[in-house]
Amino acid sequence: MKTLILMLVFLSGSGMISVAQNGKCNVVYQGKKVFVNSIPSDAYTVVAKTKYPASGKNDAASAGDVSGIYKVVLTLDEALEKVQKGKIGDFDAIIVYGILKMELIKFNDANPTYQCTYNVKDYMKKCGAITVYYLGLPIKEYDVVKSIEVTNFTNLGQLKMGKDDIDNFMNKLYESACKEGKDSGLIFDGIIMDDPEMAMKKGFIGGRTIQLIKTK
Numbered sequence: 001m002k003t004l005i006l007m008l009v010f011l012s013g014s015g016m017i018s019v020a021q022n023g024k025c026n027v028v029y030q031g032k033k034v035f036v037n038s039i040p041s042d043a044y045t046v047v048a049k050t051k052y053p054a055s056g057k058n059d060a061a062s063a064g065d066v067s068g069i070y071k072v073v074l075t076l077d078e079a080l081e082k083v084q085k086g087k088i089g090d091f092d093a094i095i096v097y098g099i100l101k102m103e104l105i106k107f108n109d110a111n112p113t114y115q116c117t118y119n120v121k122d123y124m125k126k127c128g129a130i131t132v133y134y135l136g137l138p139i140k141e142y143d144v145v146k147s148i149e150v151t152n153f154t155n156l157g158q159l160k161m162g163k164d165d166i167d168n169f170m171n172k173l174y175e176s177a178c179k180e181g182k183d184s185g186l187i188f189d190g191i192i193m194d195d196p197e198m199a200m201k202k203g204f205i206g207g208r209t210i211q212l213i214k215t216k
Contacts, residue, residue: 026196028196032080035096133190135194135196142190143213173193
């Protein structure tokens with residue numbers, strides 16, 4: 001069993017920092033909560049560990065999705081099939097640490113809050129630590145400083161390369177927000193990219209609107 005009370009973990013390889021719970025997961029796929037770039041605050045038990053089931057068929061199916069979410073969906077589909085066949089126990093949610101590291105979990109409480117700790121990107125010195133609320137929302141009240149359209153995901157250019165597709169995608173959000181902040185003189189401490197239907201849509205190819213926010 002894992003219970004999250006307070007976290008402060010530095011992940012230098014991906015430029016991530018985890019802090020105290022600060023958000024709420026907002027995405028469901030086939031009745032299962034999907035925690036990406038976040039760790040649940042509610043106590044839970046790990047039912048099984050899993051990873052993206054790489055195959056020619058799955059790679060071809062997910063090739064157009066720049067977010068990496070389609071690979072998470074394919075992982076969930078396989079896990080749900082295993083539950084039906086009795087190979088693993090039922091679960092409430094999936095924690096996505098990366099394409100090759102995920103956990104299927106069961107909450108200890110029948111009525112979880114779905115609050116979580118969202119990671120912070122902090123590898124651009126002139127931008128600083130920015131919380132990435134990826135597929136969720138902050139717990140605190142906030143003001144929207146500016147909404148921007150992030151595009152050109154297929155041409156990453158000088159983007160800092162992360163550990164996998166999901167990390168690359170969040171780096172793109174972070175760097176785009178930092179550039180906008182620098183160019184426009186904006187002060188913000190978070191990025192929201194929330195789409196409750198994103199898992200059902202199996203990711204996306206085109207541009208996406210994100211919000212630069214300042215928590216109160």
